[in-house]
Amino acid sequence: MIVIPVIYNFRSAKARWTSAIVAVLGIAGTVGVFVAMLALAQGFRATLVSSGSVDNAIILRAGANSEMESGITLSNISILQDEPGVARQNGQPLVTSEVVVVAPFPLLPTNTDANVQVRGVSPNVLTVRPNIKIVEGRMFRPGLAELVVGSNAVKSYAGMNVGNKIRFGGGEWTVTGVFDAGGSAFDSEVWCDARVLNGVYKRPGQVFQSATVHLTSPDAFQKFKDAASKDPRLNVDVSREIDYYAKQSETFTRLITILGGLVAGVMAIGAIFGALNTMYSAVAERTREIAVMRALGFGAAAVVFSFLIEAVLISFVGGALGSIAVLPLNGFTTGAMNWQTFSHLAFAFRITPNLMIGGIIFALGMGIVGGLLPAIHAARQPVAQALREL
């Protein structure tokens, strides 16, 4: 087969630049929306999933779906911390007993109240979750009404700066530090001593909502889970922390994926219609050119191939443009309601190279579907008749 040089396609795209640009923009818009919606879902999921780590286990009361519903006593926690698989530092088990409440704080910039998760933790929490670091000020001191706030919470809510005093839950609290949890859901939270929080909220002092243990290794999970589930003194559910948070992200991720998939899918149909129209008119305008090429000895396959190449070129440029155009969204932080906990959660769009490649593949798919029929149409035209046409 003698192939028509690709330079012909470049030149013809240049000659019909308005149509080419419109086709490129149509595909770019579709791919942009496709990538942005997936980046949103991915960002939300990543935020929650990165909250958990594989070598931590979270323990809730049996049957509870979230920490809000759960309750676990101090005596249960002391049994748990002696089960096999729990990591120790200087002889002390790495366990944090936690309480979660929701408190209203003014959301910037509207100053309307948002429900913020306040997590009471054990003072050794930073050894249980070693990926969380204090980046400003210091950790709260055990037994005092002091708070450390997540790095997104400082930006999202009013009055959270280090040194400020905040009133909530009938107590006055001092912000002593800011922690960075690597963009996870903890970054939207406010942390304090669990026992102090129990006191302020008039909750029984010996009851927590969950316990999180640091395991000696990710593989120790099964051993720990089996021991805790079989222990007759306990009535608890044990999950890997990362699985627990992945499950929390399901509702919202599902919503965004359905909405995004639908919008991108329908838009793709529209963009394919646009591509078909552009390529059909390109073929119609070039009837004589095609006939001349056929007369010169280029085969039907070469014509189909040439038109497909042109469609693929246009869609590739569109796909690349669309993926690049939404790139500034990467890291853009937005807020949403975490419907599992009724609290406000900040998260960032996450555009990964894989998503962008996916976007370009999506574009190429549209280009091939939109280009194939017109290409075949072009190759089928009888040469003699087409040459005689004008």
Place this chain on the structure above:
Amino acid sequence: MRFRRLVQANLFRKKARLLLTIGSFTVALFLFAFLAVVREAFTRGGGIASASRLVVINRVSLIQPLPLSYRDKISALKGVEAVTHNNWFGGVYQDPKNFFPQFVIDPENQRTVMPELIVSDGQWNTFLKDQQGAIVGARTAERFGWKVGDRISIKSPAYFGGQAWQFNIDGIYHGERRTDDESQFWFQWKYFEQNVPPNFKDMVGWYVVKLESPDDALRVSKAIDAEFANSPYETKTDTESQFAASWVNQMGNIKFLILSIGSVVFFTLLLVTGNTMAISVRERTAELAILKAIGFKDGTVLLLVLTEALAIAFVGAVLGLALATLAIPVLGAALNGLLPNLILSNSMIAAGVGFALATGVISGLLPGIGAMRLRVVDALRRI
């Protein structure tokens, strides 16, 4: 119209292109309707909330309870017409994915405070006498195929003991307006109180207060908060619309995102379709010149082109909106209660048709004016 045949012949000259162009309009309008509906669902709260109702919650946070004894103190305040109290139940019907809001209600005052949610007197009276009775919104009843007389079981959350509670569906309520929330499930305070652990007895989730006059909202809400200041359970009182707005604001950016995505979608599709229509006119420049040569006036030529563009836009818009009307209920079901009921309002339909016709006019006008201004001699020579 005199030139009907001419317009018709031009429209159907390239059937594939005609179908594709109409198809593009259909897609654009379908997406327009879909995004408008989703956006409305995200922001609904503020719109339907009443300014003549107050919501009283615990100052500490929404999830902390308030004592039942506050009811009489609030109803004694000047300017208060009626008070009802609700609790969030949070039970699970068969599967955690089957989410719908379940409220424990005060049967005495619920109907007075929420008159827009309508239950027939007969059903309401059965409900009052039935300790395990429940009233359910039409949308939720339809979703699970519940009928009056059905007996259902809902698993309570772990903090209420985690056991299965039995309910009789005694009635179905309908909203007065299409936007009213028809997804709630109500049951009796007495049944709740008898079955929860001791620390939840005498504690309600929040109060809803009906005011004698909406102008009084600020004064009454201050009076309520002052009444309970410095008590172990301080209150925070807002009008229902402020309360709803704070929820909407927490979702704020999502709304903005839908809007920007919608604009990109719509703009892109209109660009593509507009261009196609412009091409099809440009291709016929010579024919238009012939029409002028045989005596058609400039205005008539323009009108012919415009009629064609408008016809395509209109047919596409009608198809797209009809498709959306059919698809939106299916979609609402697929989202399985994740969003409030999706409503395609008449104003959205009107806006959609308007957008489509405007695109039709613009995409017909640009090449049409070009054709109209063309000197016949030049145009004919181009061939």
